[in-house]
Amino acid sequence: MGKYDVINTRARRLDAPDKATGRAKYVDDICLPGMLFGAMLQSPLPHAEILNIDTSAAKKLPGVKSVVTAEDAGMVKYGVSPARYDETVFCKDKVHYIGDEVAAVAAIDLDTALEAVSLIKVDYEELPAVFTVDEAVAEGAPLIHEDFPRNICGEVHNEFGDVEKAFKECDLIRTDTFKNKRQDAGFLEPNGCIADFDPLGRLTLYSSTQVPHYVQRIVAMVLGLPIGKVRVIKPCIGGGFGPKAGTTPMELIACLLSMKTGKPVKMNYTREQVFLFGRARHQFVHTMTTGVKKDGTLMALKNKCYLEGGAYTSFGIATVYYAGSLLTGPYKLRNMKYDGYRIYTNKPTCGAQRGHGSVISRAAWEQQLDCVAEDLGMDPLEFRLKNVMETGDTTINDLYTSSLGMKECLEAVKTGSTWKEKRGKLPKGKGIGLAGGFFVSGAGYPIYRSDTPHSTVTIKLSDDGGNARVYTASAEIGQGSDTTFAMIAAETLGIPLSDVAVSSGDTDFGVDLGAYSSRQTLMTGHATKRAAENVKAQVLAVLSEQLDIPAEEMDIKKGLIEFRNGNPDFEGLRTRYLKEHRGWTDHPGGDDLTFREAARVAFLEKGPIVGSGAYKPGDLGGKYKGAAVGTSPAYSCSAAVVEVGVDMETGKVTVDNMTDAHDCGFAINRTSVEAQLQGSLSMGLGETLFEEVKFDNKGGILNADFGEYKIPTALDMAPVDTIIVESDEPNGPYGAKEVGEGAILPTIPAILNAVYDAIGVRIWELPLTPERVYMAIKKKKEEQKD
Amino acid sequence: MKKLIQMTINDTDCEIAVRPNQTLADVLRQELGLTGTKKGCEVGECGTCTVILNGKPVNSCLVLAVQADGCSILTIEGMQTDEGLHPIQEAFIDKGAIQCGFCTSGMILSAKSLLDQNPHPDDKEVRTAISGNLCRCTGYQKIVEAIKGVNE
Numbered sequence: 018m019g020k021y022d023v024i025n026t027r028a029r030r031l032d033a034p035d036k037a038t039g040r041a042k043y044v045d046d047i048c049l050p051g052m053l054f055g056a057m058l059q060s061p062l063p064h065a066e067i068l069n070i071d072t073s074a075a076k077k078l079p080g081v082k083s084v085v086t087a088e089d090a091g092m093v094k095y096g097v098s099p100a101r102y103d104e105t106v107f108c109k110d111k112v113h114y115i116g117d118e119v120a121a122v123a124a125i126d127l128d129t130a131l132e133a134v135s136l137i138k139v140d141y142e143e144l145p146a147v148f149t150v151d152e153a154v155a156e157g158a159p160l161i162h163e164d165f166p167r168n169i170c171g172e173v174h175n176e177f178g179d180v181e182k183a184f185k186e187c188d189l190i191r192t193d194t195f196k197n198k199r200q201d202a203g204f205l206e207p208n209g210c211i212a213d214f215d216p217l218g219r220l221t222l223y224s225s226t227q228v229p230h231y232v233q234r235i236v237a238m239v240l241g242l243p244i245g246k247v248r249v250i251k252p253c254i255g256g257g258f259g260p261k262a263g264t265t266p267m268e269l270i271a272c273l274l275s276m277k278t279g280k281p282v283k284m285n286y287t288r289e290q291v292f293l294f295g296r297a298r299h300q301f302v303h304t305m306t307t308g309v310k311k312d313g314t315l316m317a318l319k320n321k322c323y324l325e326g327g328a329y330t331s332f333g334i335a336t337v338y339y340a341g342s343l344l345t346g347p348y349k350l351r352n353m354k355y356d357g358y359r360i361y362t363n364k365p366t367c368g369a370q371r372g373h374g375s376v377i378s379r380a381a382w383e384q385q386l387d388c389v390a391e392d393l394g395m396d397p398l399e400f401r402l403k404n405v406m407e408t409g410d411t412t413i414n415d416l417y418t419s420s421l422g423m424k425e426c427l428e429a430v431k432t433g434s435t436w437k438e439k440r441g442k443l444p445k446g447k448g449i450g451l452a453g454g455f456f457v458s459g460a461g462y463p464i465y466r467s468d469t470p471h472s473t474v475t476i477k478l479s480d481d482g483g484n485a486r487v488y489t490a491s492a493e494i495g496q497g498s499d500t501t502f503a504m505i506a507a508e509t510l511g512i513p514l515s516d517v518a519v520s521s522g523d524t525d526f527g528v529d530l531g532a533y534s535s536r537q538t539l540m541t542g543h544a545t546k547r548a549a550e551n552v553k554a555q556v557l558a559v560l561s562e563q564l565d566i567p568a569e570e571m572d573i574k575k576g577l578i579e580f581r582n583g584n585p586d587f588e589g590l591r592t593r594y595l596k597e598h599r600g601w602t603d604h605p606g607g608d609d610l611t612f613r614e615a616a617r618v619a620f621l622e623k624g625p626i627v628g629s630g631a632y633k634p635g636d637l638g639g640k641y642k643g644a645a646v647g648t649s650p651a652y653s654c655s656a657a658v659v660e661v662g663v664d665m666e667t668g669k670v671t672v673d674n675m676t677d678a679h680d681c682g683f684a685i686n687r688t689s690v691e692a693q694l695q696g697s698l699s700m701g702l703g704e705t706l707f708e709e710v711k712f713d714n715k716g717g718i719l720n721a722d723f724g725e726y727k728i729p730t731a732l733d734m735a736p737v738d739t740i741i742v743e744s745d746e747p748n749g750p751y752g753a754k755e756v757g758e759g760a761i762l763p764t765i766p767a768i769l770n771a772v773y774d775a776i777g778v779r780i781w782e783l784p785l786t787p788e789r790v791y792m793a794i795k796k797k798k799e800e801q802k803d
Numbered sequence: 804m805k806k807l808i809q810m811t812i813n814d815t816d817c818e819i820a821v822r823p824n825q826t827l828a829d830v831l832r833q834e835l836g837l838t839g840t841k842k843g844c845e846v847g848e849c850g851t852c853t854v855i856l857n858g859k860p861v862n863s864c865l866v867l868a869v870q871a872d873g874c875s876i877l878t879i880e881g882m883q884t885d886e887g888l889h890p891i892q893e894a895f896i897d898k899g900a901i902q903c904g905f906c907t908s909g910m911i912l913s914a915k916s917l918l919d920q921n922p923h924p925d926d927k928e929v930r931t932a933i934s935g936n937l938c939r940c941t942g943y944q945k946i947v948e949a950i951k952g953v954n955e
């Protein structure tokens with residue numbers, strides 16, 4: 018092994034044994050004494066005035082402990098970004114979509130709670146509703162939120178360089194329009210929570226959240242509690258992928274019901290309610306115009322986008338920014354104009370999902386880039402290489418890439434997929450396609466304006482010196498972050514991974530902004546490294562005093578103290594340790610002083626050895642409006658080559674194999690990096706081929722279940738050849754940066770480009786259902802006949 | 804009206820009074836504390852509630868507890884023996900086949916049921932056997948590798 022003992026290995030995950038044996042506790046596995054069960058009444062109408070709510074029958078039902086409405090909850094507005102707080106716990110005057118919360122019940126069991134909900138009588142007066150962007154922005158359309166004319170929730174207008182001028186210098190310009198469908202994140206664990214308001218006035222919320230920190234703040238704000246009296250604990254959670262990165266009405270309702278009853282209250286979304294809560298991928302319609310020179314130099318992009326966003330904002334303002342800002346890499350783009358509009362509709366709210374905001378713009382553009390390459394008569398891979406950015410480049414919108422292995426990613430998939438041998442040589446119905454991606458390694462700024470550290474970590478040594486425990490509020494949501502931080506701590510302290518434990522996901526453990534924007538490895542990783550350095554320095558300082566050797570002449574490796582000038586006489590220390598451990602059988606022995614002995618002596622001399630570390634990125638980004646979105650201390654990049662087969666008779670697309678290269682900086686855990694790549698590709702495959710949340714003409718979801726909303730099964734998913742490209746990221750802990758989200762970016766367009774290679778016709782709308790592909794093939798055939 | 808039923812769960816006999824509309828998944832989780840069995844959809848579409856009932860994998864959310872009267876059931880909690888973890892559990896841990904873990908119990912039980920019949924399955928056989936167990940995290944690759952590797 019190289020320089021490192023713990024990181025860059027394939028260490029087993031710390032949480033795997035518990036998860037493999039059923040010991041791991043998810044929120045619905047927790048039972049508290051005297052616990053009540055909550056249920057919600059949600060609007061059956063997409064847009065309606067509430068005339069009256071009658072809860073009397075529900076209140077009378079035996080077993081019901083509390084019935085609450087907006088009267089009880091108050092009307093404090095909340096949401097994700099403070100500039101667009103547009104939600105309240107319950108609707109008071111009107112409902113905005115099918116699923117909007119109107120009332121809730123706590124009862125002794127779930128059946129009673131559900132029965133009580135059915136007894137609540139609400140009189141509505143239906144209002145005209147809008148379900149599409151076109152309907153919503155039409156002159157005279159009903160307004161979903163009074164203060165937002167034309168139902169425009171947010172808009173972005175940016176220009177970098179001079180696009181029109183650049184187009185004049187171009188030899189080739191083309192315009193295409195691309196659209197996707199709403200996706201559902203499809204995590205396997207429906208959202209759940211338990212709120213426990215105790216007699217001392219403290220509220221503990223156990224929740225399946227990606228962001229304990231933000232939930233803590235919103236709960237406190239909405240329910241009028243001091244932040245310090247609210248504690249949010251995230252148990253194991255069954256996936257998140259974005260939609261669990263905001264506060265749910267259910268969390269607030271459970272807290273309110275617990276405060277009303279003085280009992281713990283458990284609530285869960287059904288699978289249907291998961292779909293109704295939504296907050297997953299928006300529907301985007303991108304119209305892009307790209308201009309290039311004859312030699313393939315990429316000159317300008319004009320990008321106009323409409324996002325159909327649903328009833329509330331959620332992450333939407335960031336989403337509409339991301340749909341523009343992240344196209345400026347990983348290819349040198351000299352001029353860019355972006356106009357984005359996020360539109361409210363009377364449908365469930367869209368939010369952030371893996372690759373936030375940038376997935377569909379990336380899919381659209383990477384397909385268009387292939388068209389451009391073809392028009393120029395260039396190989397798409399060579400075209401991308403010609404324009405590729407390198408480490409140290411800054412994008413036109415001021416994103417600085419302190420490391421960027423894009424060229425390496427492209428070369429890696431070229432070799433790995435045997436691109437040259439296959440491109441243009443596959444039989445009809447078989448195709449190979451390529452695409453790239455670019456993503457943030459953590460958002461540069463918190464969601465609310467603040468100078469807060471983005472992560473704080475505390476490491477405490479056990480008093481015997483045998484264990485180090487990492488305390489962090491970060492969110493292990495399945496991606497493996499706990500193990501990553503344990504590895505970083507172990508490496509930094511110089512002790513084996515088996516001597517490090519992690520307690521995470523609890524707001525009592527510090528500040529951590531949570532699992533979103535692919536931020537934790539870099540940010541929480543930094544804080545962990547700093548905390549471990551601090552602990553190590555404390556131990557070595559005591560040792561230095563005890564042995565009269567300068568601390569700089571000592572190090573810790575593999576659990577042993579290394580002395581630069583050879584081992585000194587440490588018999589005194591060892592004897593001191595042994596004396597207080599009579600009867601133990603695992604005495605430290607050997608020629609070297611162990612970390613355990615050193616840490617024990619440090620404890621005896623100084624008391625508890627606790628070290629902390631914090632991380633906050635420096636000032637990032639430009640000065641223009643919205644410059645904060647897209648900033649990051651580091652950027653990842655990726656490339657994928659996909660091979661597909663298309664049944665020319667039925668239009669069915671099968672992905673045969675994928676080769677994927679991702680620059681994750683320095684890989685902390687190689688197995689986990691591969692696992693993120695494979696999971697991302699799978700999600701991207703589903704989104705490309707079949708995933709679509711469908712609606713009836715009243716804004717009701719037609720397929721709010723895994724039977725009709727299909728996510729990839731083991732039979733749909735193709736084998737992936739994963740290639741880890743390691744650049745050394747100066748802003749990352751040990752050079753590490755993100756992998757969890759960026760890896761999805763090339764998947765969709767690589768499949769699109771492969772399908773074109775297979776059938777010779779471009780498809781500009783997702784998903785690639787057999788019907789859509791078949792119709793495209795048919796249309797092409799007819800055109801050829803004429 | 805509750806009904807008394809008898810089951811052998813993880814080799815232990817158990818007698819319990821259940822409501823006629825209670826699912827096996829709920830009885831395992833809520834009455835018996837065997838929360839390793841998960842519920843991702845409650846309508847038989849995700850496989851997270853998979854248990855082995857009389858030797859066959861079933862979605863326990865689709866089985867009424869009363870239907871399991873007299874049956875023998877293996878849940879994830881019964882996979883570990885006095886010798887330690889079951890080799891399938893070892894393989895899942897070792898190969899990195901576990902991320903969020905919500906599908907894991909069901910996956911492992913489906914894998915057991917496959918390997919009991921077919922100790923050396925090929926890729927396609929593994930994928931078919933777990934095709935009723937959804938996993939959103941892993942893309943299945945490491946799960947397939949783990950299962951194929953158990954008896955290699």
Ligand code: FES
Nearest residue numbers: 845847848850864
């Ligand atoms: S919970 Fe039983 S199949 Fe989904």
Ligand code: FES
Nearest residue numbers: 903906938939940
């Ligand atoms: S590991 Fe998360 S669903 Fe399979």
